[in-house]
Each structure stands twice: as C-alpha cells, then as structure tokens.
Amino acid sequence: MSSLLFSLGVAFGLVLSRSGATDYDYIQKMFLFTDLQLYGIIGVAVAVAMPGLWLLQKRGTTLHGDPIKLTSKPSHRGNIVGGALFGVGWAMTGMCPGPLFVTLGEGKVYAIAALAGALLGTWLFGVVYDRIRAPLKMPAITAGPGAG
C-alpha cells in the first residue's frame, strides 16, 4: 500500500509542479483573475471526480472488496474562519499544503520557510484547540476539526 501511495504522490507532485499549481506567479494570477489556468484545473478535477466518486459510492466496494469509506467533512464555524485564514497564507506564499512539499522538492528555497511556518501554525492550532473549540462550534478534541 505504501508504494501505491508513494506513486500517487509522485504523480500528483509532477502534475502540480508542471501545471502552475506550485508556482507563485500562477497563484497570484488566479487571485488577480489575469490567468484562468488554475480555475480550469480545479474545475475539471471537481467535474470529473464528482461522477467518479458517485459511481464508486454506488459500487460500494474498493478494488479489494472492502466497503468504500468516503471521508465526511464536519461542518462548523472553523470551516469559514479557518478557510479565511488559509486564504491569507495561500495568497502570501502562493502555496497550499500539497504544493508546500512539491515546491520543496523543486528546490525553491523559500518553501523551507513556508513549511516550517505551516508546521508551527498547525502546532499552535493543536495547542489552542480546546480554548477556541466552543466559539467555533468545532467537535470534541478526540474527533478534531475534520481530516482533509
């Protein structure tokens, strides 16, 4: 299983790297609406994954015959507040969590700083989770804000 996951990661990394998704300027051009490349990528990915995942759910089993487990996303105020905070970080760095690791591989030196910052931000969130959980209506700490 690890080699399959590694291979999918390599494929995903190659596509993100060569399509502009790991490129500071393409992310800015997406947010400035001066180049629609990234909207095209996300749009096609969602439009094709939607019927694909629906068909997998209909089929009900994986290749190995196990029941398909679709990750559900808990709904809470953190979706919006956290999404907004992430929007600031994405615009500042041109990176989201997948591309953090790809840009590091590409040799972009500033990716080291962005990844270090992202790990610090994740750690900070984990440490304050129980204090900010109630106002944001997030699940108990044992469940967390949702995987993704």
Added chain:
Amino acid sequence: MLLLHQLSPMHWAYAGLAIAAITLVLQFVANRGLGLSSGLEDVCSLASSAPYFKRPELKDRWRFPFLFGLFAGGILSAASAGGWQPIWDAGMLDHALALSKPAKLAWFFAGGIFIGFGTRMAGGCTSGHGIYGMARLQPASIKATIAFMAVGTVTSNLLYRVIFA
C-alpha cells in the same frame, strides 16, 4: 511561463483530469479521501505530546508515503526539466518588493503560519475541501472553499493592486 526553468505549463484540462484520476485511484484502491493538510498534523504528532496530536485518527499515518511522493515528484519535475538547482526566484514578489533573502524567508514563514493554522481550523485545504469535498458537495467544503478563494482574492488584490502598486 513557470518560474521552474521558464517551462510552459501543461494544459489545464490534462492537469485537471490527472488530479481527478489520482483522487479516484486513491479512493478505489487505497480507500482514502484526498486531503493533504492533515499531513501537517501527522508531522506534528511525531514531536508533540499535546492531546490534540494524540487523537485516534492520527494513529494511521497513511499520508507520509504520499507526502514523500509529492517531494520526490517535485525533485523529478525539476531534474527532468533542465536540472535540479536551488531556486530563490519568487517572480512577482521579487518585482514588487526586492526582498533580501532573510526577509523573503520571513515573509514565507509568516504566510506558512496562516496556512497551517487556517487549513487545520477549516478541516481541510485546496485538495481536501476544494477538490475532494467539493466533488461530494459537502457543506463544510463549500463553505471553506468559498472562504479561502474569497479571502485569497482579496489578499492578492490588496497586495498587488493597492499596497505594492
């Protein structure tokens, strides 16, 4: 053109198809939902004993081989395009600010804090909410995706059309 060796990017339709295919294989064969921001928690859970990082869902660290793959894919992409070399070029940011190297690292570090804190609070990022969650029309993902696209748009426009202009 990409900052990486001034390559022309691949066509958006092929890139989108490839990402959909990866999402579907991941679900069909490995039975996992695409989503990478939790990988940041997997890394933190190696070093932190805070209760948040001891959650049962973090016991299974399936994202590690995927993240190593992303890193390797980046190396392979650079190496096969004209050679791997350290890149400091940050395109438009350099044109706007001409930051020194330490200042540039500080800028990306600060932005990174928002990425980590924000994606985890949101319960996902561009892959988990923007692609996987949107493809399943999850209300949480629709809210999060609207929030990060809207605030990213406002932030970039403030930076490049107001502050740096």
